[in-house]
Amino acid sequence: xxxxxxxxxxxxxxxxxxxxxxxxxxxxxxxxxxxxxxxxxxxxxxxxxxxxxxxxxxxxxxxxxxxxxxxxxxxxxxxxxxxxxxxxxxxxxxxxxxxxxxxxxxxxxxxxxxxxxxxxxxxxxxxxxxxxxxxxxx
Amino acid sequence: xxxxxxxxxxxxxxxxxxxxxxxxxxxxxxxxxxxxxxxxxxxxxxxxxxxxxxxxxxxxxxxxxxxxxxxxxxxxxxxxxxxxxxxxxxxxxxxxxxxxxxxxxxxxxxxxxxxxxxxxxxxxxxxxxxxxxxxxxx
Amino acid sequence: xxxxxxxxxxxxxxxxxxxxxxxxxxxxxxxxxxxxxxxxxxxxxxxxxxxxxxxxxxxxxxxxxxxxxxxxxxxxxxxxxxxxxxxxxxxxxxxxxxxxxxxxxxxxxxxxxxxxxxxxxxxxxxxxxxxxxxxxxx
Numbered sequence: 158x159x160x161x162x163x164x165x166x167x168x169x170x171x172x173x174x175x176x177x178x179x180x181x182x183x184x185x186x187x188x189x190x191x192x193x194x195x196x197x198x199x200x201x202x203x204x205x206x207x208x209x210x211x212x213x214x215x216x217x218x219x220x221x222x223x224x225x226x227x228x229x230x231x232x233x234x235x236x237x238x239x240x241x242x243x244x245x246x247x248x249x250x251x252x253x254x255x256x257x258x259x260x261x262x263x264x265x266x267x268x269x270x271x272x273x274x275x276x277x278x279x280x281x282x283x284x285x286x287x288x289x290x291x292x293x294x295x
Numbered sequence: 296x297x298x299x300x301x302x303x304x305x306x307x308x309x310x311x312x313x314x315x316x317x318x319x320x321x322x323x324x325x326x327x328x329x330x331x332x333x334x335x336x337x338x339x340x341x342x343x344x345x346x347x348x349x350x351x352x353x354x355x356x357x358x359x360x361x362x363x364x365x366x367x368x369x370x371x372x373x374x375x376x377x378x379x380x381x382x383x384x385x386x387x388x389x390x391x392x393x394x395x396x397x398x399x400x401x402x403x404x405x406x407x408x409x410x411x412x413x414x415x416x417x418x419x420x421x422x423x424x425x426x427x428x429x430x431x432x433x
Numbered sequence: 434x435x436x437x438x439x440x441x442x443x444x445x446x447x448x449x450x451x452x453x454x455x456x457x458x459x460x461x462x463x464x465x466x467x468x469x470x471x472x473x474x475x476x477x478x479x480x481x482x483x484x485x486x487x488x489x490x491x492x493x494x495x496x497x498x499x500x501x502x503x504x505x506x507x508x509x510x511x512x513x514x515x516x517x518x519x520x521x522x523x524x525x526x527x528x529x530x531x532x533x534x535x536x537x538x539x540x541x542x543x544x545x546x547x548x549x550x551x552x553x554x555x556x557x558x559x560x561x562x563x564x565x566x567x568x569x570x571x
Contacts, residue, residue, distance in 0.1 A: 200545035202486040209389040210340040214372035234490035251485040260429035269338035289543045291536035347527040348478040352510035398567035407476035
């Protein structure tokens with residue numbers, strides 16, 4: 158059995174991280190399946206999905222990593238071609254990847270207590286985003 | 296058809312990597328499904344799953360990467376809030392991600408010859424861990 | 434319902450990136466399933482899968498990231514043991530990971546307009562590769 162959903166998000170860009178744990182949990186409870194896997198996918202080349210303890214310190218530490226290893230304040234070849242200034246956003250997204258799969262059992266995601274699901278928008282401006290949630294189970 | 300299992304692990308922390316290939320392979324053979332996908336998920340915000348050639352050189356080289364790009368010996372905002380000293384563990388886990396999906400065909404994981412499945416514990420102390428294995432197939 | 438395929442690739446090595454979007458899309462259209470998830474897996478410890486805007490600038494920027502954080506021109510312990518010179522290839526693959534799961538709906542991958550699927554070969558010589566495509570759906 159396959160159930161398809163879409164989660165709408167408004168982001169601020171620049172590594173804005175949004176906690177979508179409750180959105181996913183509610184769709185898992187509503188979808189009518191008891192156990193299986195939930196795959197989240199962002200149809201975008203400048204955003205990503207992962208898990209993190211959603212508190213301001215961790216989020217800032219995570220952003221610092223990307224500022225250091227994929228620094229926005231240096232030249233990117235992508236920007237020479239397109240002049241849209243988001244070359245670093247693409248590379249961050251390709252490293253972090255735009256998908257996440259989480260098992261669920263008895264209609265409950267198997268997340269840890271301090272583990273939340275985040276969508277992170279690496280683009281350089283506010284965006285309206287759609288995340289796909291594909292649920293497979295029984 | 297969905298089959299749910301849990302793999303128990305004792306880790307040493309500090310990027311201790313445990314080869315769980317045999318555990319997963321045995322559950323795939325025992326689960327009664329012929330082909331499908333196996334999703335491993337760590338319900339934790341300080342650990343991750345990936346594949347590697349499981350030999351001491353590769354493991355040390357992999358740990359060096361994390362020591363360099365997410366250095367434990369510098370300040371993390373997470374540590375200011377919680378004072379638990381594992382700010383770098385969280386960031387490493389969010390970069391590497393806590394899940395892995397591997398296809399299986401004829402009850403056999405489609406791993407390469409030199410490719411093993413590892414659980415890597417980035418936390419700073421020994422931990423008892425549970426990895427979820429959700430198998431979907433026919 | 435599970436459908437298993439294999440995609441054959443000839444690569445140049447050294448972070449050669451191959452756009453396999455069309456291969457995957459065609460197999461999704463041909464497999465007979467309407468909706469579900471497509472899991473790509475590389476049975477190798479020196480290659481990976483991700484998504485990127487497939488244009489030369491992004492690809493060069495992505496390669497520069499790996500050249501910087503996992504520099505081929507420095508010692509790796511793996512090379513001391515095996516003397517095959519691809520220690521950095523293993524670490525790049527373990528960081529980037531050898532799999533990707535993409536939902537499909539109405540026989541169409543849910544990719545963004547500027548988002549292509551790439552296989553990236555981090556090994557240091559041309560290789561013949563097989564990527565597994567496992568499709569699960571209804």
